[in-house]
Amino acid sequence: MSASSEGIHDGEWLSEGETRARLDRTWDQGRGLYAFFATVDHKRVAKRYFVTAFVFFFLAGILALLMRLQLARPDNGLIGPDMYNQIFTMHGSTMMFLFAVPIMEGLAVYFVPLMCGTRAIAFPRLNSFSYWVYLFGGLMLWVAFALNIGPDAGWFAYTPLSGPGYSPGKRVDFWAQMITFTELSGLAVAIEIIATIFKQRAPGMALNRMPLFLWSMLVMSFMILFAMPSVMLASTMLIMDRLVGTHFFNAAEGGDALLWQHLFWFFGHPEVYIIFIPALGIVSSVVSTFTRRPIFGYPVMVLALIAIGFLGFGLWVHHMFATGLPRLGSSFYTAASMVIAIPSGIQIYCWIATMWQGKPRFATPLLFVVGFIVIFVLGGLTGVMLASVPMDLQLHDTYFVIAHFHYVLVGGAVFPLVAGAYYWYPKVTGRLMNERLGRWNFWTFFIGFNLAFFPMHYLGLAGMPRRVYTYSDGLGWNGLNLLAFAGVLLIGISVLLLIINLVRSRKHGALAGANPWNAPSLEWATSSPPPTYNFRHIPLVTSDNPLWEHREQLPVMRGLSVDKRELVLTTVLDAKPDIREPVAKPSIWPFISAIAVGVMFIASIFTPWAVVFGAIPPAIAITIWFWPKGDPGPADEDPEP
Amino acid sequence: MRRATGYGRRATVRSRSLLPVAVATVVALAACHRENRHFTAPPGTELSPPQQSMSGLVAGGESVEFRKQQGKEYEGNAYHMGEGKRLFQWFNCSGCHANGGGGSGPALMDDRWIYGGEIDEIYLTIVQGRPNGMPAFGGKIPSQQIWQLAAYVRSMGGHGPKSARPGRDDHMQRDSEQGRRDQPINPAAPPSSTD
Amino acid sequence: MHSIGEAMGVHAQHIDALWHAMLWVCGIMYVLVLGFLGLAILRRGRRRDEREVVHAQDERGLSMTLVAWTGLIVAGLFGLTLFSYFTDRALVQAASQPQINLKITGYQWWWQVEYVDPDPSRSVKTANEIHLPVGAQVSATLASQDVIHSFWVPNLHGKQDLIPGRDNDIRLQPTQAGTYLGICAEFCGLQHSKMHLDVIVESQEAYNAWYERQLQSAPPPTEPLAQRGQQVFMSSACNMCHAISGTDASASVGPDLSHVASRRSLAAGALPNDADSLFAWISNPQAIKPGSRMPIVPLSEHDLEALTAYLRTLQ
């Protein structure tokens, strides 16, 4: 055995089969109900994120169908104003808080460790805790909606409408508390991703050799760190205004209604970039693989990502041009909003240049990326129009804006997400998705989307405001709304095709193998689906496209123990091996802590004392979670976070 | 014999799954009552004619049980209490009752009710008016609005579910109502319901 | 026609010009992107070998085009930003000497319009309708009594929010006679979708005639049915919220009904102004605008007929 101080280490002296058997036993996550709640395997937690976020996407999609059905005819009596307000608020809140951010974070939780070439995510128990908090937040909101306590003041709930005076009952409180849940979960995952990318990259993967997907996830996480506290502060202040009589937003007592808009949109605009930037990472991975060429202009792409990250924080006031702010201030935000079109334009150019020089192979993922480019660029250009103050005075809060943000969010995030699904499904399940069904899925989505949302540009120009539960005849809006309804039906069919493809391929999809697309990045260097420890040996990275450099053998490092869970920490800049970090074992306590925190949040809606007394159970649960268990080893003990 | 046990097992399974459903419906009933928005007044609330009568015995007109049953519908409903608070300002009840602290009219925050503190008794007080200055609003305010006012007045006194009570007002808190701070209904209740 | 494209006011015309500039610049950029994308896709036909990967290539050509492309984006954006600034300045400077001063107050789900005149006796208070002479320079102060609304008449100008605790200002200058639709553009609760107002731009003489008629109160009803209607109005719940000049109903909680019959529409644009609609609205407002603050006042059939007849006399 190897000469090191204790335990058996992997290397030439152990056969591959022997190494694998020992690692399987050491890293076993267990079976059964207890293991289900106690697992800390980042892949299992990520799969739960995918499934839960997709269920919320599907539910919110049904609400969208209901909205279009109600608006298909003028003066339609199908849905009353009270129910319609709940439906459009739930559609917006679910898509933004319960689908978009969690699915992107789930993607990061699954693929960041794999692409970094490490064995687990940093702080695996915190990762499990973050999923349960997210799940409880989503369940709370949808149970409230089922009990007719769904929020009805819009997904950004402007005060004073969402304030105590004009929103009776507990509806907006449940919305504000849902934000506390999802942001807590989002912040936790952001910390994990930053720590994983900075400290756990495979030896040799210096910052300039990191795949663009990791860069995008890093920028997303930093944006989350600095954006989400703003909405947590704002929603706490709103819930205090509503429940304990503070006056943050009460103009009569020195507060200000616009304070809510400033705080919310300081988070709101970075939020849409938090959703959009990971999509850039997905597109870069897909384009590079399917054109069989490294991305054109890697340094320019990285700088563009970072530029979007910073600029995203400087233009929130373009949501408030019509509130009568001084014109000089607003024109600054016009310039800032225009400037952000430059890095996006550069990125689009670089992808097309990659296709230009590469040999594109139009499998479904690349089809969806082409769809992304066609739709997102149009959305970006309508964004440039909305950035101008005078233009926004006419277009703000109309269906033109609804068309714009669906083009940039559905086009800019959902299309790349579906491309990512077709691209990484083989790695997650070991089977390929059906290509023919994929093409049908793409074309129905592409045509349905444009049929549904392009007419909304004209509806906006024809003066149709947002969030109306009905409209009277004779305003010229009838035909276009009917067209939009047809489009949304087609999108519904496309989503069903996607579900069929996802479910059917689980059993009937062709066997994928380790690297079906001949892709360059490290997640394709291990088997599909990857074992709980991801890599039998930690890879050594010598170029930014490892699997294209080494086609026969993968250079790896030996020396990690096979009978103790550990991985290697590397230095931040050029990833030189630094520390052998032990990895946490499965534990039920993150799940119990999440329940305690959830009960505290929900109880605090009904009595402010819950914040004081409700904090005790979570404190106890988290202490037990962190308290080291078992007898301490000789030199290093197992960690707890 | 086997069929019986089979039946027994299936029954227990069904009863076990019924329990959570029962709990959920109870929660649902409690919650959704608080949150329902009734826009049209419930049937049979025709405008009660103004009459001056001191006793509950009313020839014809609404019977006591019917009124009590109606009161239930308004009492715990957050929407009606919110509307009641708005009407309290609109119809200038604060002119005499000064947001519940009491001025020329009696205080509505405390537990002393000269003419009865139940919701239907407050409804009758508003409809019929009372000596020493309480005008009869019977013919002047539609009965749905009077019920909403009665529900709000009861919530000012701390009755009715706390979760349904309307929150802080959006108007200036008049310092003159400082007096009412020292009669908190119950410490946990937000002081906001008094302005 | 109610749309941004048909500019009937000075401000809307400025914005319309900017809109066309934006359409052209963005359209060209979009065509360039699609063209580049299309060519990149069509080029693939020439190379069939599947497996091996494309390696080091000279990227000089593409790098140069990238610099050019970035320059084009910067130039386009710079141009649009400059044009936007000039349009914005033009908007602020237009209608700089307003002859007519309005005070528009937003309530939950209707508009109160006041013509503010230095001499208070010549001030007019109406609801859900604005009359303006062609070419007049108008300044409107926007305030809200409850939640945030947004005043928007697409044919005349962009929108401006009405925010409680703040007074915003908007300038209008109609250039063509006609009837334009104004709407509330910021979500304000249950009946946000039926919170419209009519803006009637007419000749100076017609405006003066209208203004004078608004100043006097409507003559007292003569025929018996209308007189019965006035009695019902005074004795029932109506005067708890509504005011009619010339009578002792003066509550300002609901819209001012002094000249309700002369208005173009009823219930903030929800109904045309005719006897049947008025009757339907009074008998059951919740059926037309569920959640509206107007309660159902249970009156007998005859009283409703009388009330409608009375209100129809308030020209």
Add this chain to the structure above:
Amino acid sequence: MNPHSNEPLPPQFMGTLAFLPPHAHGNRSLTWWGMMGIVAIESTAFVLAVATYFYLATHSRVWPPHEARPDLFAGTLFTIVVVLSGVPNYWLKRAAEAEKLRQVRIGLVVMSVAAIVLLPIRYYEFVGLHVAWSDSAYGSITVTLLGLHTVHLITDLYDTLVLTALMFTKHAKGRRFVDTAENALYWNFVILAWLPIYAVIYFAPRLL
């Protein structure tokens, strides 16, 4: 190599990781980065709360509205004690990095006592504000700002107490010293976060 085999590429061993240390101090440790993440989140929340304070202050004509300026005594006392607590904290951090168990135990007990002493002072600060959070926007933001830092103080007090208990058990070795050093670093953040808030709560009403 047939593209559809599910077996990973055969390994080519290039070097060993066997002799790397199990833990390290400073930014070489993983938990340091996690803690820095939390510090970034909380400082953003503080910055935004202070920005809200000034937004509300500039938005109203009279600040504070009802002539109630916070008493200086309790606040200044808190500031002095918390800044002084930085000295034993620095000493504790050095002892933890040197992994001397006895000094670390003493240091942790001292820091726990310091944190506990700060709680009653903070109570008198709340009393000294002379304003309730439901009086006005000024009252709301002042009490909330002080409340945010109090939550911050209580969580770190609890964290220190748990760590103190841990260091008196058999687990007190190796990586736990890294945790103690990082907790000391976090206490420095509690001190640094308090200084601007102290200036805002106590001197903004006097200067604006």
